[in-house]
Amino acid sequence: MRILHLSDTHLFGDPAARHYDRIDTAAALRGLLARLEGLDAIDAVVHTGDASEDGTAESYRLLHEILDPFAAELGAPLVVVMGNHDVSAVYSESIAPGQRTAARQDRVVSLPGGDRVVVLDSSVPGAGYGHLEPDQLRWLREVLAAPAAGETVLAIHHPPLVGATALLRGLDLDGLDALAAELAGSSVRIVLAGHYHHEMSGAIGGVPVHVAPGVTNVVDPLGAGADEQALALSGVSVVEIDEGAPRVVSSVLPNAGDALEDIGRPVYRFDPAQVARILEVAGR
Incomplete structure (x- = not known):
């Protein structure tokens, strides 16, 4: 099983809007995909959330206008996960009605050959952090209790890993022990996530976790000292699942x-006081 893993495109419904008044997010996505010419043998394209910045139906139509033909050319299904900037109800009603638990979009996407991607919606309306309700965990338990013919991948926006910076730790996923209990001993081969905007790896419940770098910008978790900064970069991952570790x-x-023109200038740089203000509004 070979997956193209994208995350955090932050598309706008208004084509004139710019992320942090600087990044044309649609151009960032198109430019990244253009650099992947020649990529082949992909079984699924998985986008792990914050597909939209403004949660509008127009932004989701733009997402599919760009990604649908790209995935079709690869002969791969497209799987889109909801993130904290997304609006699950808008996406579900206007783009992809499917199986949902409560108000969230949780579903199983079956792939050719018996593989499957299990999607969990960790978004919390109006917040930046992630949360899974007990009924979502029960639903996950029921899904994983039914074995798949092939491989099982779990896709979620908020990584089930402790964040690397103060800002990300204030916007991370809660309830890690409960999720770990559902994943331990399960058929899930890897958890794919986004949200942090930088590549990260770890494990939960004995299952490997991969966090993809962001498409709209890439966070620098090591080079900003006490500050938080993101750089004008775009990232993408390919995940290969066979025998042994992914x-x-x-x-x-x-x-x-x-x-x-100055690509070395950060897209943003927040000092600790700015981070505290962000967490007052969006944090737990």
């Missing part, structure tokens, strides 16, 4: 939607 390869490239 193999992940990532690329980080210049952002094709960057409006500035």
Whole structure:
């Protein structure tokens, strides 16, 4: 099983809008896909959330206008997960009605050959952090109790890993022990996530976790000291599942939607006081 893993495109319904008044997110996505010419043998294209920045139906139509033909050319199904900037109800009603638990979009996407992607919606309306309700965990338990003919992958926006920075730790996924209990000993081969905007790896319940770098920008978790910063880069991963541990390869490239010639200038840089204000509004 070979997956193209994208995340955090932050598309707008308004074509004139720019992320942090700088990044043309549609151009960033198109430019990244153009650099993947020649990619083949992909079984699924998985987008792990924050597909939209504004949660509009127009932004989701743009997402599919760009990604549907790309995935079709690869002969691969497209799987889209909801993130904290997304609006699950808008996506579900206007784009992809499917199996849902409560108000969230949780579903199983069956792939050719018997593989499957199990999608969990960890978004919380109006918040930046992630949460899974007890009924979602019960639903996950029931899904995993029914064995698949092939491989099982879990896709979720908020990584089930502790964040690498103060901002990300304030916007991470809660209830990790409960999720770990559902995954331990299960058929899930890897958990795919986004949200952090930088590549990260770890494990939960004995299952490997991969966090894809962002398409709209890439967070620098090590080089900003006490500050938080993101760079004008775009990232993508390919996940290969066979015998043994999954193999992940990532690329980080210049952002094709960057409006500035000085690509070394951060897209944003927040000091600790700014981070505290963000967490007051969006954090747990």
